[in-house]
Amino acid sequence: MSLSGTGEPTDGLTPPALFPAPALFPAPGPDRVAPAPRRAAPPPPADPDDSARQLPFFAADAADPSLADLAGLLAGPGEVVRMGGTARLSVVVDAAWRVHVLVAELASRGVAATWEATADGRHAVRTSYARTLKPLAVAWLRGAAKRPPAGFHLNGRRLRLWLAAAGVAEPPGFLLRLGAADEECWEPVGGALAAVGLSGALLGPGDGGPAYRIAGRRRLARLAELVGDPPPAAPAEAWPGPA
Template sequence: MSQLSFFSAESVPPAVADLTGILAAPGQIAVAGHGGEPAARLSVVVDRLWRAEALAELIAEAGLQVEIARTDEDTPLVRTAMDTRLVAMAREWTRGAVKTVPPRWLPGPRELRAWTLASGRPDSDRYLLGLDPHAPDTHSPLASAMMRVGIAPTLIGTRGTHPALRISGRRRLSRLVENVGEPPEGAEALAHWPRI
């Protein structure tokens, strides 16, 4: 039985801001008018249903309505309903129509959990947090944000379709594992979850 870390995602109360971890991954946010006032929708396409289900749970815990759908390519898509509470996040994370990283953003435990759920995967004895291939200007700022929380990554794959932050070394992996908490239920989630 592993002891729950004080810093892990399970020890932090849910908040809408947790979902910025989805934007660190290949998530998108869009603002539109909604009954006279602006509202925003957060969405992310993932490669596996367990990711979609776990992200939907995280979004619901933050108090937002969520649905799981399928893209035209039949891959899982998780998205919130249009919500005014997401407008501030959309403004912080976009410049015009381009996704950007807010200068002072730091990934806390729940943000790291959301990022791991959306695009984390093992790579031999290392771990990869997937980045948005359509937002290359976010890659270096996200690497810097990770360094500021004590998990110094290596930026890889920036010229390909699967850019990621690679986390290696026992201390860095331990810090990531400590922050993201326990994996969702199921063998597939466990196989994709970070471990030391």
């Protein structure tokens, strides 16, 4: 069963039920004028005593979507593979609403995606093989192994994708799940979280992970600030809100 990047089923079947598909924003075509880029507001002066107030220009709505944002999926459990001069991104998610959100997010970046149910009741979301995804694969792959590139960083748009794919509310905090086979990614990804004010506790596989637990009023408020409002398909309890 597949779902196209336009949000319409490619075989006449419906996408996973429970939540309506959100509005999609197709990439500009020959008859479509691209919207003017939004200008991010300048950052306020740094406050060395309050890291949670720093870097608001990293928030999800600070710039238009780009293919570079897909690194947020790879920070979590997403995978990328190469084939010739192309690459494909995939991620397995545990809820139908995540399929709707990810397909819409990918479509807004001009990337077609399909999905199919897995044997364990989850959903595998995959992009088409595309030349535009090759730079992402080149940056993240060392042979067949996934590694964050030098200088990897997180921002609101990347965190939004990671949260949509693998963020789990675990009161009083949030878990950001990692790839089970990506142990060499965990530490640098944790460093990237800390750099945007989201220092988290790393949970190993025996403790309900692998995942980073984001906890504390200030950090949760920072997470909500960075990822922005919940997507239309996301349950309210599945998305961080303002403190």
